[in-house]
Structures are given as C-alpha cells and as structure tokens.
Amino acid sequence: MESQIHTLHKKLVSQxxxxxxxxxxKLEALKQNTNNTVNSLLEDSALESAKKVDQKIASGESIGLLEGIPFGIKDVYMVQGTYTTASSDLLKNYKSAYTATAIQKLLDAGAIPIVKENCDSFGHGSSSENTIFGAVKNAINPELVGGGSSGGSAVNVAKDYTVFSIGGDTGGSVRQPAGYNNVYGLKPTYGRISRYGLMAYASSTDCVGPIAKSIEDIRIVLNTMSGKDAKDQTTYTSKAITEEAISSNGSIKSVGYFKNFVESDAIDEKIKADFFSAIEKIKAKGIEVKELDFFKSDTLVSTYYTLAMAETASNLSRLDGTNYGNRIESDNLKETYSVTRSENFSEETKRRIVGGNQVLSQGFSDEIYLKGLSLRDQISQNFEEDFSEVDIIISPVTPMSPPKIGDSLKDPLAMYLSDAYTVGFSLGQLPTLTVPQGTETGLQITAAKDNDELVLKFANFLKDTI
Known part of the structure; x- marks a missing residue:
C-alpha cells in the first residue's frame, strides 16, 4: 500500500x-467498531485540533506532512488530561499529568490523537485479552485474538480506524500483533525514541514503536519521534532516514536465518514451508542466504521472562494506591497496600510480579537473575558475531497462527512461548520490523544496532520480491 500520510496530506492541502x-x-468508525479496540476517545480535543488545521489551510498557510493526520495511542502512554488506564482496574480513573516525549513530538508535528487503545494490562500478555475492556478481536477473523500487548493499536490500523498507531514493544508487543493483523510494526533500536511517559514494563527492553500500513508511513513517524531526550538517559541522537535511502537495495548482499528456529517441532508446518519459500525467492534475487546458529527458543523465552518479570516487579512496586490508582482501604496501612494490589492487578500481572520478586529474592538472585543477565550479554555478543557475517537476519514472527480468544488464558506457558521468535531481538536491543508478507503472521527483518534504515530498506525490497 502507498503512504496514507502522503495521500491524505495532498488531499488536505488541495482541500x-x-x-x-x-x-x-475516523471517530465514527471507532464508535461503531466491534473489535474492542477503544479504551477512550479523544473526541473533543481531536475535533478542536481538526478545525484549527482547516482554518490554517483556508487562510493559505502551509501545513506539515503529519499535520491533521489522525492517529491512535496504546493506553500506556501519558497524554496530559486524558485517561491513561493501562487497561487495568488499578488505573481505570487515572488522568495523565503530562505528555510522553514521543507523543509530544507527534503533537508538535500537528498529528491528531483520536483514541487511547485497548491492550494487555500493563503490557502483560501476548493476546490483548488481559484487559478490563474485553478481549481485542482480530481484524481478519474476530474469533481470533488481536495479538498483544499492542492489539488494539494493530487492529485499529488494519481496520483503517487510525492512519497509524503508537504501540509499545518490550518482547514483541508491536511486532506480534502487527503480524496477526497483516500490517507493519517496528521495534526500533533501543534508545532511538524516548521512553519518557511510557509506563515502564521492563525498562531494559521497552521501546516506542509505530504501526502502519506502509513502510513509508513507518519511516515518517519514526523520524518524527526519534532523538535524544534529557528525560531519558538511554536515548541518543540518530540521523533522519530519507525516502531515497530506503528505496534501493544495493547495499544488502547477505541474509541470515536461525536454522534452529525453523527446524523446531514447535513451528507450524505451513509457516515453516512459507518461510523457506520466501528464502528461495530472496536467493533468486542474487542475495546470499546463510544458516546461523543461535540460542534455543526456550532459552530465549526463559531469559527474557526472568529479566522482564524482575523489572516489572520493581517498576510496579510504586502502584499501591497511595500516589497512584484505585485505593482500597483496609484495617491498617500494610493491609491497605495488600488489598489494593491484590484486588486491582489482573491474574497475569500478579503472576509476573510474584515471579519477579522470586528471582530477585535472596537465595535466588545469584542463581537465576544474575544468570539471566549473563545470558543477555551472551545473546548480544552472538548478534554482533552474526552481523559480521550477514547484513540482515530474517525470521518468522511467530511459530504458530493466532489462537482463538480464550485459549491463551487457559495456558499461560503457551502464551509465553508465542514470543519465542521475538524476545531474542528485544534482548539484543536491535531494530526489528514485522512485514505482512511471507507467512500467515508475516516475517521479521532485523539489522544491527542503530541500523533501522537497513531494516526499512530490506522491507522495501521484500515488498516487490515475495
């Protein structure tokens, strides 16, 4: 699909x-939608902003490329004066006191937020069923999950309720729902976009990520949100990616894939066959394809969840009803904390907090948590070696097709394993893009750190190859 942002911009300018x-x-479509993608509509502010854009055009003033473009925001981002619930009971009445840096940059560019989008509570889940607003329904088949945790964001883009949406990716939460709904979803290099104002899940892998229907729209939104931020010390200054830079594939000579990912018993046979078919088409274009060795998927999943649970236990310790959230009074202060957290956190969130506190506790931290940190370093080193051999790594997004709504909730382990092909790239803090091609749930394209341009370049190549 061609860029919706460019198309709408031209139509707005020409009136x-x-x-x-x-x-x-867009607001009317969101009101009528039956996919459970909406947590709250930003109707009044959106209509007011739209009137100002029309007045500007009518008076002959020029407008920016993103000015007047409606977009959605996963409900884990602060937007001043709006409800920011994280799809949770604890924060269902919480209003943001400030605006996240990434969102502010879009507002400064004139883009218009119209909806806070349904997601797994605090980002805990891979299906967007762990939410007080009801399970997000897949855009293609409403009996299936929308994917998680940015399910509402991906479905809104797929259904054209938003031109683009801003999700959050910790272990695959942009890439997996993008794959489930046949749209593009990018996890940029860690630190390229400020995390300030994004509710922290696992701080060492959390990334702000755009979801859209075209590579060009991903590029435009990525450029707008990128940059160093004094409020997030992990950020860095990055070069803007030009449209011309990603239109030619000349610099990509070799592609690698992890043999053990696609020779596992866990992968669906159709996804495996389609993946190898895509590999053959890439080879036919004269690109060298290499088999790579990597950590087993169960090692990646256990390493990721060990660290992610530890970090979320720490990050969510502030939510006790005193400063934030729905406080439930009890007999004494300790009981008030306990009841507030027990009653307001979902089962999945409690599972992750308990798991995190366990791996951080005395007697376990050396054996489990420190081992997880060591494995993360080894994974990063493995990637450095891989990218000395190949320019791009390609992989399936998920080992299986989207499950039916309800199935994931019965089997949390199966839900964790659905992240088997995404979490490794998160641990490596690498730029990774889901493209809606190649397999039922798409393909992932990954490059070395701060090589987001190469990822988009190869995505353009694949668009005309597969």
Missing part, C-alpha cells in the same frame, strides 16, 4: 477533503 470530516469519519 479535496477537510480535516474535520476526516477526523469525524
């Missing part, structure tokens, strides 16, 4: 459409 009508159309 073929009005911004007010565009925003009203």
């Amino acid at each position: 073929e459409i009005s911004c007010l009508d565009l925003v009203k159309e």
Whole structure:
C-alpha cells in the first residue's frame, strides 16, 4: 500500500477533503467498531485540533506532512488530561499529568490523537485479552485474538480506524500483533525514541514503536519521534532516514536465518514451508542466504521472562494506591497496600510480579537473575558475531497462527512461548520490523544496532520480491 500520510496530506492541502470530516469519519468508525479496540476517545480535543488545521489551510498557510493526520495511542502512554488506564482496574480513573516525549513530538508535528487503545494490562500478555475492556478481536477473523500487548493499536490500523498507531514493544508487543493483523510494526533500536511517559514494563527492553500500513508511513513517524531526550538517559541522537535511502537495495548482499528456529517441532508446518519459500525467492534475487546458529527458543523465552518479570516487579512496586490508582482501604496501612494490589492487578500481572520478586529474592538472585543477565550479554555478543557475517537476519514472527480468544488464558506457558521468535531481538536491543508478507503472521527483518534504515530498506525490497 502507498503512504496514507502522503495521500491524505495532498488531499488536505488541495482541500479535496477537510480535516474535520476526516477526523469525524475516523471517530465514527471507532464508535461503531466491534473489535474492542477503544479504551477512550479523544473526541473533543481531536475535533478542536481538526478545525484549527482547516482554518490554517483556508487562510493559505502551509501545513506539515503529519499535520491533521489522525492517529491512535496504546493506553500506556501519558497524554496530559486524558485517561491513561493501562487497561487495568488499578488505573481505570487515572488522568495523565503530562505528555510522553514521543507523543509530544507527534503533537508538535500537528498529528491528531483520536483514541487511547485497548491492550494487555500493563503490557502483560501476548493476546490483548488481559484487559478490563474485553478481549481485542482480530481484524481478519474476530474469533481470533488481536495479538498483544499492542492489539488494539494493530487492529485499529488494519481496520483503517487510525492512519497509524503508537504501540509499545518490550518482547514483541508491536511486532506480534502487527503480524496477526497483516500490517507493519517496528521495534526500533533501543534508545532511538524516548521512553519518557511510557509506563515502564521492563525498562531494559521497552521501546516506542509505530504501526502502519506502509513502510513509508513507518519511516515518517519514526523520524518524527526519534532523538535524544534529557528525560531519558538511554536515548541518543540518530540521523533522519530519507525516502531515497530506503528505496534501493544495493547495499544488502547477505541474509541470515536461525536454522534452529525453523527446524523446531514447535513451528507450524505451513509457516515453516512459507518461510523457506520466501528464502528461495530472496536467493533468486542474487542475495546470499546463510544458516546461523543461535540460542534455543526456550532459552530465549526463559531469559527474557526472568529479566522482564524482575523489572516489572520493581517498576510496579510504586502502584499501591497511595500516589497512584484505585485505593482500597483496609484495617491498617500494610493491609491497605495488600488489598489494593491484590484486588486491582489482573491474574497475569500478579503472576509476573510474584515471579519477579522470586528471582530477585535472596537465595535466588545469584542463581537465576544474575544468570539471566549473563545470558543477555551472551545473546548480544552472538548478534554482533552474526552481523559480521550477514547484513540482515530474517525470521518468522511467530511459530504458530493466532489462537482463538480464550485459549491463551487457559495456558499461560503457551502464551509465553508465542514470543519465542521475538524476545531474542528485544534482548539484543536491535531494530526489528514485522512485514505482512511471507507467512500467515508475516516475517521479521532485523539489522544491527542503530541500523533501522537497513531494516526499512530490506522491507522495501521484500515488498516487490515475495
């Protein structure tokens, strides 16, 4: 698909459409949607912003490329004055006191937020069923899950309720739902975009990520949100990626894939066959394809969840009803904390907090948590060696097709294993893009750190190859 942002921009400038009508159309579609993608609509502010864009155009002023473009925000981002619930009972009445840096940059560019989107509570889940607003339904087949945790964001893009959406990716939470709903979803290099104002799940892998229907729209939104931020010390200054830079594939000579990922018994036979078919088409274009050795998927999953649970236990310790959230009074202060957290956190969130406290506790931290940190370092080193051999790594997004709604909740382990092909790239802090091609749930394209441009370049190549 061609860039919706460019198309709408031209229509707005030529006054073929009005911004007010565009925003009203999207809001109406969101009101009528039956996919459970909406936590709250930002109707009043969106309509007011749209009127200002129309007035600007009518007076002959020029507008920026993103000005007047309606977009969605996963409900884990602060936007001043809006409800930011994280799809949880604990924060269901919480209003943001400030705006996340990434979102502020989009607002400064003139983009118009219209919806806070349904997601797994605090990002805990791979299906967007762990939410007080009801399970997100897949855009293609509503009997299936929308994917998680940014399920509402991916479904809204797939259904054209938003032009693009901003999800959050910790272990695959942008890439997996993008794959489930046949859209593009990018986890940029860790630190390229500020995390300030994003509710922390696992701070060492959390990334702000755009979801859209075209590579060009991903590029535009990525450039807008990128950059160093004094409020997030992990951020760095990055070069803007130009449209011309990603239009040619000349610099990509070799592609690798992890043999053990696709020769596992866990992968669906159809996804495996389609993946190898895609590999053959890449070879036919004269690109060298190499088999690579990597850690077993169960090692990646256990390493990721050990560290992610430890970090979320620490990050969510502040939510006790005193400063934030729905406080439930009890006999004394200790009981009040206990009841507030027990009653307001979901079963999945409690499972992750308990698991995190366990691996951080005395007697376990040396044996489990420190081993997880050591394995993460080994995984990063493995990637450095791989990218000395190949330019790009390609992999399936998931080993299986999307499950039916309800199935994941019965088997948390199966839900964790659905992240088997995404979490390794998160641990390596690498730029990784889901493209809606190649297999039922798409393909992942990964490059070395701060090589997001190469990822988008190869995605353009694949668009015309597979």
